[in-house]
Amino acid sequence: MPNPHIVSANWLQEHLHDPQVVVVDCRFSLMDIALGRKQYQESHIEGAYYLDLNLDLSSPVQKHGGRHPLPDFEQLATKLSQIGVTSETTVVAYDDSRFAFASRLWWLLCYMGHERVALLDGGFAGWKAQNYATSSEIPHPRIGKFIPKLQTEWVVDIETVKARKDLPEVVLVDSREGDRYRGEREPIDPIAGHIEGAVNYPWMEVTNEQGFVVANQSDRWRSVKNAEEVIVYCGSGVTACVNLLSLKLAGIETGKLYAGSWSDWCSYLE
Missing domain, CATH: 3.40.250.10 (Rhodanese-like domain)
Structure with missing residues (x-):
């Protein structure tokens, strides 16, 4: 491959x-x-x-x-x-x-x-x-044996985000579109805005409009490449994974997922 x-x-x-x-x-x-x-x-x-x-x-x-x-x-x-x-x-x-x-x-x-x-x-x-x-044919089940070996340090919760987001060696990345990050639009969650201190790297920048990966992903992350930890979130921990892919493609192995993301964060603000 x-x-x-x-x-x-x-x-x-x-x-x-x-x-x-x-x-x-x-x-x-x-x-x-x-x-x-x-x-x-x-x-x-x-x-x-x-x-x-x-x-x-x-x-x-x-x-x-x-x-x-x-x-x-x-x-x-x-x-x-x-x-x-x-x-x-x-x-x-x-x-x-x-x-x-x-x-x-x-x-x-x-x-x-x-x-x-x-x-x-x-x-x-x-x-x-x-x-x-x-x-349109649905394939038959196959026989496999998948044994998970969880990389538990790759996920952070709200308490970890609160404790680490303002440290100089940590970058907190909001993966949503710019207008949602800025709080100008919020189509899903009850509260608009972003986690204080987060920088915005919209997930849709990883590909072009046809869904093909854009070249030179490392250029995109130049300002965070030396961070000890990059915590990534989105609305619910789904599209943040596109940015985690982008970090991998850029050769940056310090990415972590705030799995609950903004929908978890703002559930404590209501």
Whole structure:
């Protein structure tokens, strides 16, 4: 694999029938939570399985903890085993939202100690543009054994953010669009604004409008490359993973996820 985190449609086409490659469709819509699965059932990359942001990649919402709490990792490990994922498997995830949802699976797998995971550059639209095979057939379950090895230090909670965000060696990154960061617009959460001290790196800057990774990710992070810790958040801990991918592509290994993100933070402000 030329890049350990990103693969091209051409690469995936060449490896689509490799038994050690598992493809996962992560399409989802925050505004219509049934849409992604419906799109998958109508047409997906041949042999791809579907994992749902709400049902598979998150756990139920509580009073605090944000809109997309991290999943139960034993349950997710069981689901991954049922689609054939083992320690030797390369997982390729895709969506049609510029990595917004596929990057959540990418990050979760990395967090669970699985290094063989990549995102499909250009997503489903890029795949179709190459006239590569799609199908409406739902693949049969496979047999795998996925054993998670959690990298627990990669996640921080609200108390850790409060304690560390103003330290000189720590950078707190808000991944939302600029107008949400500035509090000019808030379509989802009850309170607008951002965590005091956070700098804004909108997640959509990682790709172009067609969903392909922009070159020179390291240039984007030049001002934070020497930080001891980069804590990344968004609205609910999902699109922040696109920035965590970007940090990896830039060779910066100090990124951590504030999993509850703004939706957790502002739940204490109400």
